[in-house]
Amino acid sequence: MPEHARCPSGATPVVHAEPGLEVAEIFRRYLPSMRDKHVLGPVEDRIARDVMACRTAVLGGHLEVCTSCGFQRPAYNSCRNRHCPKCQALRGARWVEQRLDRILPVQYFHVVFTLPGDLRELARRNRALVFDLLLKSAAGALLTLARDPKWFGASAQLGVTTVLHTWARDLHFHPHAHCIVTGGGLAPDGKTWVAAPPDFLLPVHVLGALFRGKFLAGLERLRARGLLADDLDDRAARRRRARLYDQSWVVYAKRPFGGAEQVYRYLGRYTHRVAISNARLISVDDRAVVFRTRGQDTATLDPVDFIRRFLDHRLPRGFVKIRHGGLLAPTNVNGRLASAKAALAGGDRRGAGAATVDTVGLVPKIADLPWTDLLLALTGVDLKECPVCHTRAVVRVPLTTECRGPPVGALPN
Numbered sequence: 001m002p003e004h005a006r007c008p009s010g011a012t013p014v015v016h017a018e019p020g021l022e023v024a025e026i027f028r029r030y031l032p033s034m035r036d037k038h039v040l041g042p043v044e045d046r047i048a049r050d051v052m053a054c055r056t057a058v059l060g061g062h063l064e065v066c067t068s069c070g071f072q073r074p075a076y077n078s079c080r081n082r083h084c085p086k087c088q089a090l091r092g093a094r095w096v097e098q099r100l101d102r103i104l105p106v107q108y109f110h111v112v113f114t115l116p117g118d119l120r121e122l123a124r125r126n127r128a129l130v131f132d133l134l135l136k137s138a139a140g141a142l143l144t145l146a147r148d149p150k151w152f153g154a155s156a157q158l159g160v161t162t163v164l165h166t167w168a169r170d171l172h173f174h175p176h177a178h179c180i181v182t183g184g185g186l187a188p189d190g191k192t193w194v195a196a197p198p199d200f201l202l203p204v205h206v207l208g209a210l211f212r213g214k215f216l217a218g219l220e221r222l223r224a225r226g227l228l229a230d231d232l233d234d235r236a237a238r239r240r241r242a243r244l245y246d247q248s249w250v251v252y253a254k255r256p257f258g259g260a261e262q263v264y265r266y267l268g269r270y271t272h273r274v275a276i277s278n279a280r281l282i283s284v285d286d287r288a289v290v291f292r293t294r295g296q297d298t299a300t301l302d303p304v305d306f307i308r309r310f311l312d313h314r315l316p317r318g319f320v321k322i323r324h325g326g327l328l329a330p331t332n333v334n335g336r337l338a339s340a341k342a343a344l345a346g347g348d349r350r351g352a353g354a355a356t357v358d359t360v361g362l363v364p365k366i367a368d369l370p371w372t373d374l375l376l377a378l379t380g381v382d383l384k385e386c387p388v389c390h391t392r393a394v395v396r397v398p399l400t401t402e403c404r405g406p407p408v409g410a411l412p413n
Contacts, residue, residue, distance in 0.1 A: 020278065020279075021284055022085070022086070023085045024051050025284065027051050027052050030303035031052075031307060033304050043317065047081060047314060048307075050083075051079070051084050053079055054078055054084050055077070059076055059079060062075055062397065063075070063396070064383075064394050064396060065396075065397055066389060067393045069388050069393075071394075074399060075396075082274065083273075083314060085273060085275075085278050095268060095271055095322070099161065102333065103260050103264075104159065104340060106184055107184075108183055108260035109181045109196075109253055109254065109255050109256070110253070111138075111178075111179040111181055111201070111207070112251070112253075113179065113250075115176065116247055118243065120174075124312070127316045128316035129227060131315075131316070133218045134164065134175060134176075135162045137214040138162055138177040138179055139179065139323065141207050141214055143157070145207065151196075152184060152185075152194050152195070154187055156184055157336065158181055158182050159185065159325075159326050160181050160325040160328060161180045162325070163178045167274070169294055171276060171313075180264065182326075183195065183201060183255070185327065191342075192343055201253055201255075204251045208248060208249040208251040211251060212247075216244060219241075220241065223237060271321075274315070275310050280292045282298060286303070288300045
């Protein structure tokens with residue numbers, strides 16, 4: 001085999017060969033119109049460029065060659081931008097498998113904390129600060145209430161995973177935090193498991209009030225330090241705070257039907273992606289982008305408005321949108337989490353619901369596999385198997401210039 005394989009005989013160099021509709025194609029067609037109406041910041045510009053270049057000749061790649069039958073095809077590199085609908089799937093899969101490896105044999109709950117609409121514009125202008133406060137306030141409300149013996153009969157340290165979402169199904173800006181929470185926690189003695197009542201974690205009205213108090217107190221501290229970008233003067237800010245204290249903040253909680261594994265797999269679809277997947281697109285033309293929202297429902301947006309809403313969900317550079325607290329905090333994984341497993345394995349449990357638990361089988365240790373083997377284990381897709389002769393004889397070789405094709409000319413400046 002030569003060092004640089006040639007393109008397949010008679011083949012046309014491929015620039016973009018992904019089947020079906022793609023968010024990237026919407027950007028290629030309508031980003032110039034978007035730029036005519038809106039100014040893109042540097043983060044938005046980078047997202048747009050990466051999404052359009054992903055898995056095209058712009059980023060280079062390699063040639064997949066079957067050493068058995070001679071089949072060849074180019075494969076282009078991913079952009080690895082966490083906003084790209086085509087990237088991060090395997091990172092998300094690894095995350096899910098790692099989380100499943102830490103599941104305790106207890107019931108789990110899915111709790112969602114939502115910011116009121118009055119705070120959305122403030123969140124847009126102060127993304128890192130407000131998103132951080134949202135995640136800390138949600139986890140803090142759960143951990144604080146569980147430490148009060150009033151609720152479980154004894155003080156308990158929960159295990160909490162929080163994931164930031166900023167979008168509704170129609171792509172409106174809608175910041176909220178998804179939390180996966182253990183149904184009970186480890187007692188202060190570090191040896192006893194304190195179980196939550198069956199099918200009940202904590203009262204949502206109390207959670208909502210505590211979440212509201214923690215968030216607004218944190219917001220006031222940020223404002224007092226002059227860190228918030230906000231057009232309101234002190235008097236208007238006090239009125240807003242009073243109005244927000246008078247509102248009931250939305251907290252939704254339920255025991256997941258299929259246990260913690262179901263919720264982790266559900267969230268795994270979104271933890272390493274943003275806003276919308278290509279699979280939800282139905283049709284695209286100069287007048288409208290139509291995409292699925294929930295079930296058979298759809299939403300229709302002008303292409304420029306679609307791009308604007310997509311970019312509205314940009315994350316601050318370096319922002320950590322997935323966090324673990326309580327028993328699942330990184331500092332507790334090898335300590336208190338291990339103690340909780342030992343307490344549960346030994347049957348040292350206290351409180352109602354101790355006998356009503358979800359059991360989870362052993363999780364295969366596949367998270368650390370090479371990405372090609374991980375893809376095979378999770379999806380059954382074997383990239384080493386030739387699609388023509390079906391032998392596992394596909395190897396990778398560098399792309400030649402003629403096989404790369406021309407640069408993607410549709411990328412706007």
